[in-house]
Amino acid sequence: MNCNEAAATIAAYADGEVDRLRSHTIRKHLRTCPSCAAKHQELLALHARIRAEIPYFKAPSALRERVLATFADATPARGDRVRSADRWRWMTGGALAGCAATIVAWVIGTAIVDWRTNEDLAVEAVTTHVRATLGNHRVEVASSDQHTVKPWLSARLDYSPPVRDLAREGFALVGGRIDYLDRRPVAALVYRYRDHMIDVFVRPPTTHAPPAALRTVRGFNVAHATRSGMDWLAVSDLNAAELSNFVARVAQ
Amino acid sequence: MSDDRRFEELVLPHLNAAYNLARWLARDANDADDVVQDACVRALKYVGSLHGNEARAWFLTIVRHAFYDWLGRNRPSEIVQDDGTALDTAIDHAAVDPEQSASRNDQTQALVDAVAALPLQYREVLVLRELEELSYKEIARVADIPIGTVMSRLARARALLQRSPLLHAVAGNMSGSER
Numbered sequence: 110m111n112c113n114e115a116a117a118t119i120a121a122y123a124d125g126e127v128d129r130l131r132s133h134t135i136r137k138h139l140r141t142c143p144s145c146a147a148k149h150q151e152l153l154a155l156h157a158r159i160r161a162e163i164p165y166f167k168a169p170s171a172l173r174e175r176v177l178a179t180f181a182d183a184t185p186a187r188g189d190r191v192r193s194a195d196r197w198r199w200m201t202g203g204a205l206a207g208c209a210a211t212i213v214a215w216v217i218g219t220a221i222v223d224w225r226t227n228e229d230l231a232v233e234a235v236t237t238h239v240r241a242t243l244g245n246h247r248v249e250v251a252s253s254d255q256h257t258v259k260p261w262l263s264a265r266l267d268y269s270p271p272v273r274d275l276a277r278e279g280f281a282l283v284g285g286r287i288d289y290l291d292r293r294p295v296a297a298l299v300y301r302y303r304d305h306m307i308d309v310f311v312r313p314p315t316t317h318a319p320p321a322a323l324r325t326v327r328g329f330n331v332a333h334a335t336r337s338g339m340d341w342l343a344v345s346d347l348n349a350a351e352l353s354n355f356v357a358r359v360a361q
Numbered sequence: 362m363s364d365d366r367r368f369e370e371l372v373l374p375h376l377n378a379a380y381n382l383a384r385w386l387a388r389d390a391n392d393a394d395d396v397v398q399d400a401c402v403r404a405l406k407y408v409g410s411l412h413g414n415e416a417r418a419w420f421l422t423i424v425r426h427a428f429y430d431w432l433g434r435n436r437p438s439e440i441v442q443d444d445g446t447a448l449d450t451a452i453d454h455a456a457v458d459p460e461q462s463a464s465r466n467d468q469t470q471a472l473v474d475a476v477a478a479l480p481l482q483y484r485e486v487l488v489l490r491e492l493e494e495l496s497y498k499e500i501a502r503v504a505d506i507p508i509g510t511v512m513s514r515l516a517r518a519r520a521l522l523q524r525s526p527l528l529h530a531v532a533g534n535m536s537g538s539e540r
Contacts, residue, residue, distance in 0.1 A: 120516055124490065126497050155519060159491045162469040163476055168380035172394050176376065176401045 110138040115145045123152040154277070161279025161303060209330065209348030230291060230317075230342070235326040237288055238308045238344040241297070247306070248284030248299050258285045262296045270296040270311035271337050273359050280307070280355055290342075291315070302355065307345040309359055314340045323349055336360040367408045371416040372401075378417060378493055379424045385488040386428045388477055392435070400427040418499040425485065425503055439481060475525040483518035490515055 115138045121127050122135045139146045241247050250261040255272040262285050263269040274282060283299040283306070290310050300307040314335055320342070324331045332352045334341045341360040345352055379400060383393035400423045411419050432439055479487060489500045501508045 120519070121497070121512060124497070124515075151523065152519065155522060156491065158472055159476070159487075159522075162472045163492060164473070165377075165492055166381045166384040166390075166393070168376045168397065169390075169394070172380065172397060173376060175394075175398060176373075179398065179402060179405075 110134050112138075112142060112145055115139075115142065116148070119145060119149050120152060123149060123156065157277065157279045161281075165303065209325075209350075230320055231324045231326050231331040233290060234308075234310060234331055234342050234344045235329045237290060237297075237310075238329065241286070241288065241308065242306065247286070249286040251284040253282045253284075255282060258282065258298065261285065262287070266294060266296060268296075268313050270298070270339060272298060273361075275300065275355075275358055278355075278358055279303070280358070298359070300355070300359070302345075302347055302351065305345050305347040307343055307347060307352070307355060309341055309343040309356070312340050313338070323353055325349070332356040334360040364405065364408050367411065368405045371411060372404050372408060372420050375417045375420045376401075379420055381492060382421055382424050382485075382488060383428055385476075385492070386425070386481065386485060387431070392431070396428045396431050397424065399431065400424040403427060417493075418495060418503055421489070421493065421495070422503045422505075471525075472522075475522050478525070479518055479521055483514055483521060486511055486514040487518040487522075 115135060118127060118131065118135055122132060127135065139149055250258055252258050253274075253276070255274045259269065259272040262272070265287050272282070272285070276282070280300045280302050283301050285299060286297050287294050288297040288308075288310065289295065290312065293312065295310045295312045298309045298311060300309065319335055319340075320331075320333045322333055324333075329344055329346055330349045330352045332343045332349070332355070334356045337360055339360070341356055343352055343356040343359070345355075347355070376397070379397050380393060383396040383400070384390065387393045387396055400420070403426075404420055404423050407423075476484065476487065485504060486500055489495045489503060490497075495503065497508050497511050500511045504511070506514075
């Protein structure tokens with residue numbers, strides 16, 4: 110493949126729209142051609158910035174009410190309209206959440222993963238995340254500087270959790286806190302991605318079987334990785350695919 | 362399944378996607394409201410012809426039609442044909458969304474403004490791709506253009522963003538990025 114041919118397909122490749130055979134050819138070219146590789150990087154960087162910085166506007170609740178009313182007018186005979194409207198207010202909590210739930214359901218349904226043993230851990234992680242959110246106890250050390258957050262945590266634990274700066278990928282470090290998981294104090298790193306808050310609990314690996322890579326608990330996604338000599342458990346209302354991407358990066 | 366049940370189960374879950382698209386097309390909250398309401402009325406009317414697995418693209422197609430009809434009635438001057446010269450001249454500097462500026466830093470705001478300033482044809486494919494995460498094939502269907510045109514418009518949208526005077530800072534950031 111030469112640069113002209115590559116130029117025509119780099120964007121489609123970055124968008125995941127190229128078949129496997131052709132992807133392989135492009136990857137080979139990108140490894141040997143710095144100028145095409147730079148173009149590819151620029152596309153990925155722009156994509157990351159758009160995803161991180163461009164707001165996704167959710168339908169205001171007033172609009173949702175009006176739509177439900179329109180459609181109640183169109184079908185006045187339904188006696189359970191109110192209850193139905195209530196149910197939908199919950200269930201349409203976000204098209205993204207809906208998609209994420211579908212992906213998670215599919216991933217969990219098809220991958221035969223024994224998450225049952227670790228169900229308690231994922232549930233506890235979600236509970237801890239929710240408690241921190243509700244109690245406004247999100248961070249004890251607020252800083253976007255990994256060199257501030259890491260020593261603060263190390264000083265309060267018997268291990269030193271790696272802290273990565275992922276601002277370029279759109280994950281802004283907000284800070285950290287000490288929390289409790291599995292009856293032990295753990296480091297909780299807090300990142301923000303668009304409007305989503307992510308808690309990632311970092312601890313030395315335990316002797317238990319590793320949890321499932323991905324789970325959903327009460328609508329929250331929980332992604333797990335064991336890397337860099339640590340156990341990583343990320344919890345967020347962010348969609349499953351992006352949370353998996355995040356945990357892979359933060360743990361690398 | 363009755364039409365209202367189908368609407369509830371297949372279409373309503375995509376209300377946020379519909380609103381986001383309408384909001385980025387119209388660049389105004391109240392106008393987006395009107396467009397989405399109109400789209401819902403249409404969707405309820407035609408929901409009988411919808412196949413379940415394509416509800417999102419189907420509904421977004423309706424939203425887009427509703428938007429263009431609304432545009433024709435309210436801001437006909439914005440409907441311009443793409444004659445290929447738009448790349449260098451098309452940035453719409455008037456299109457800044459003051460609502461968004463409150464708590465964002467300048468860099469972020471620059472990107473938001475640059476996207477809002479993209480000409481409509483480029484803005485819509487960019488939003489469908491980057492925010493709604495539709496495939497090229499789905500975008501082709503929603504925007505009623507061939508896949509080749511989807512690709513060329515996306516490429517132009519991105520080139521416009523990268524070259525936008527609203528965010529020269531992006532270029533610096535990107536050349537330093539390593540993955």
